[in-house]
Amino acid sequence: MTGLVQLHAVGVRYGGVQALHGVNLRVAAGERLALVGANGSGKSTLLRVLHGLVSPTRGSVLRDSAARQAMVFQRPHMLRLSALNNVALALWIRGTGWKQARQLASQALGRVGLGDAAPRNARTLSGGQQQRLALARAWSLGPDLLFLDEPTSSLDPNAKREVEALMGEFAQGGTTLVFASHNLGQVKRLATRVVYLEQGRVLADLPVHDFFNGSRLGETSREADLFIKGELA
Numbered sequence: 001m002t003g004l005v006q007l008h009a010v011g012v013r014y015g016g017v018q019a020l021h022g023v024n025l026r027v028a029a030g031e032r033l034a035l036v037g038a039n040g041s042g043k044s045t046l047l048r049v050l051h052g053l054v055s056p057t058r059g060s061v062l063r064d065s066a067a068r069q070a071m072v073f074q075r076p077h078m079l080r081l082s083a084l085n086n087v088a089l090a091l092w093i094r095g096t097g098w099k100q101a102r103q104l105a106s107q108a109l110g111r112v113g114l115g116d117a118a119p120r121n122a123r124t125l126s127g128g129q130q131q132r133l134a135l136a137r138a139w140s141l142g143p144d145l146l147f148l149d150e151p152t153s154s155l156d157p158n159a160k161r162e163v164e165a166l167m168g169e170f171a172q173g174g175t176t177l178v179f180a181s182h183n184l185g186q187v188k189r190l191a192t193r194v195v196y197l198e199q200g201r202v203l204a205d206l207p208v209h210d211f212f213n214g215s216r217l218g219e220t221s222r223e224a225d226l227f228i229k230g231e232l233a
Helices: 043-051 083-094 098-111 127-139 157-172 184-190 208-213 216-220 222-228
Strands: 003-014 017-028 032-036 058-063 069-072 145-149 176-180 193-198 201-207
Touching: 003 043, 017 043, 017 058, 017 176, 017 201, 032 043, 032 184, 043 069, 043 145, 043 176, 069 127, 083 098, 083 127, 098 127, 127 157, 157 176, 157 184, 184 208, 193 208, 193 222, 201 208, 201 222, 208 222
Parallel strands: 032 176, 032 193, 069 145, 145 176
Antiparallel strands: 003 017, 003 058, 193 201
16 A cells, blocks of 8 residues: 555644644555544544645655545535536546536536536535535545545435445545545444544554454543544543
């Protein structure tokens, strides 16, 4: 496995708030890396640093320049356009001709089960449909590395299952996933590796089995052990 992104002693400060402290992290091709921790622990900031949306105040970020990246946000922004054109526009901005962009967008919508919704205004779709549309928009760009910030947090159980299934299919197709989640069941189902953050620091970085079942977690981080037991104050 090759490294796609590497962080060395990365710190991020927003005004008087230190959001990340000395984070060292390597994302390898083919991984499904879950970021967990309480609200305010630094998960979203870390995702944005990894994707390049936020520059570190300290430390360095190394990237595989050949790797294509995309990100799906917790509440993805839908343009006041059809579902088809929401996807096609992303491809057109990247440099794809408009006719081909619409063809590829149609394929992407079919990929996520939204073929029939292509002509509908994206803003009239349900929350689950909008999240699948955001996944179609990201997938259409052919990313090697896909970042997702709480992709199912506001969805009903059926929509969550649909989005999780798509994430799993993308991973099986070779896409590397890095996602933040409060849903520990989801982390167990989808992740191969778990990083636990608290107050901007990485306190545990373990294979998913060791994080949830192994004795190594208690040795690595008592806080992470309490977190997964629901006992962290």
